[in-house]
Amino acid sequence: MGKIAVLGAGSWGTALALVLADNKHDVRLWTHREEQAQEINKTHRNGRYLKNIQLPNNVVAFSNMSEAIEDVTAVVLVVPTKAIREVSIQLKDTLNHPVTLIHATKGLEPDSLKRVSEMIEEEIPPALYGNVVVLSGPSHAEEVGERHPTTVTVSSKDIEKAKKAQDLFINENFRVYTNPDIVGVELGGALKNIIALGAGISDGLDYGDNAKAALITRGLAEIARLGTSMGANPLTFAGLTGVGDLIVTCTSPHSRNWRAGNMLGKGYDLDEVLEQMGMVVEGVRTTKAAYQLATSQNIEMPITSGIHKVLFNQEKAKDVVDQLMTRGKRHEMEDLSSILGDRFTY
Numbered sequence: 001m002g003k004i005a006v007l008g009a010g011s012w013g014t015a016l017a018l019v020l021a022d023n024k025h026d027v028r029l030w031t032h033r034e035e036q037a038q039e040i041n042k043t044h045r046n047g048r049y050l051k052n053i054q055l056p057n058n059v060v061a062f063s064n065m066s067e068a069i070e071d072v073t074a075v076v077l078v079v080p081t082k083a084i085r086e087v088s089i090q091l092k093d094t095l096n097h098p099v100t101l102i103h104a105t106k107g108l109e110p111d112s113l114k115r116v117s118e119m120i121e122e123e124i125p126p127a128l129y130g131n132v133v134v135l136s137g138p139s140h141a142e143e144v145g146e147r148h149p150t151t152v153t154v155s156s157k158d159i160e161k162a163k164k165a166q167d168l169f170i171n172e173n174f175r176v177y178t179n180p181d182i183v184g185v186e187l188g189g190a191l192k193n194i195i196a197l198g199a200g201i202s203d204g205l206d207y208g209d210n211a212k213a214a215l216i217t218r219g220l221a222e223i224a225r226l227g228t229s230m231g232a233n234p235l236t237f238a239g240l241t242g243v244g245d246l247i248v249t250c251t252s253p254h255s256r257n258w259r260a261g262n263m264l265g266k267g268y269d270l271d272e273v274l275e276q277m278g279m280v281v282e283g284v285r286t287t288k289a290a291y292q293l294a295t296s297q298n299i300e301m302p303i304t305s306g307i308h309k310v311l312f313n314q315e316k317a318k319d320v321v322d323q324l325m326t327r328g329k330r331h332e333m334e335d336l337s338s339i340l341g342d343r344f345t346y
Ligand SMILES: NC(=O)C1=CN([C@@H]2O[C@H](COP(=O)(O)OP(=O)(O)OC[C@H]3O[C@@H](n4cnc5c(N)ncnc54)[C@H](OP(=O)(O)O)[C@@H]3O)[C@@H](O)[C@H]2O)C=CC1
Pocket: 008, 009, 010, 011, 012, 013, 031, 032, 033, 049, 078, 079, 080, 081, 083, 086, 087, 104, 105, 106, 107, 139, 140, 141, 142, 278, 279, 280, 282
């Protein structure tokens, strides 16, 4: 078994470190906070982000990146999207040998409109890792920490790299599939957070199960619409990183995006919500990026546009739902008819 560095000691980095440790790897969990590294090494717990989980002894925390990545064969980058460029630059300045590079971050960058693997490729010369691998899918850190059955997908432009990552992570509790469609895998993981905000808002307004099912299903339709226009395979959105992650994020109080939406639905304002969360709510910045993408590519994304109005234009969630419900009439399978042709045109 090899030495692996996990960069980012939030909820997800800590849970992934546990999976790798269960697979008998020598795991080096890097945090930018010295006091957090000391706490993890002393107590074998990450009190702020995953307090109920006891970490195995083969997870060792570091606050010095060059010590954390010394002689590692793989690096797992798992910080919020906002920090990806900064941590990638630190990694580029520190790394002096080739590694398998995996990221597990779910987001899109506003303005540049880049996916996370594209951001990494812009900051770290691909000569050091070949092609980036993304790990994504329905996986709350709290449940992975409890070793509950979980399934995820790894994807890369180089499928051999994805298979390497599959071998590092797979075990009896954590089943890992491969998928060659990195565009679809990354977009599914990023865009579902917008819909999870919407599901939380709907629950905050006490709109019940019908409304939430509508958001998940029509949310999937608009995710697939944007994704296919960007080159993704539409079938990826029917998989773990599409509908799978939508279900887990839109229906669970573990989800920070759902919880943030829930507070918005109950009438709190965005700044208050983010302050109370104390953890990353990726859907907020991703809504901005997806709205910019949809506008620039002329793709219809009514739910995303509605959530954009609630987050950034101070429109009332209830009014936005009313607007969504009274839009012009549509054919449910419009997207399929353009992909599959005559059989779906009626
Ligand atoms: N939690 C989950 O269940 C899952 C999360 N993800 C994704 O994983 C990514 C990370 O999320 P998650 O771990 O949950 O987030 P958390 O909010 O739990 O933790 C974020 C971590 O990143 C650290 N961080 C922030 N900025 C920097 C920086 N500039 N340099 C170094 N470290 C930094 C934070 O440090 P500090 O304490 O100092 O702020 C904190 O340790 C997100 O994209 C999320 O969508 C994916 C699947 C599941």
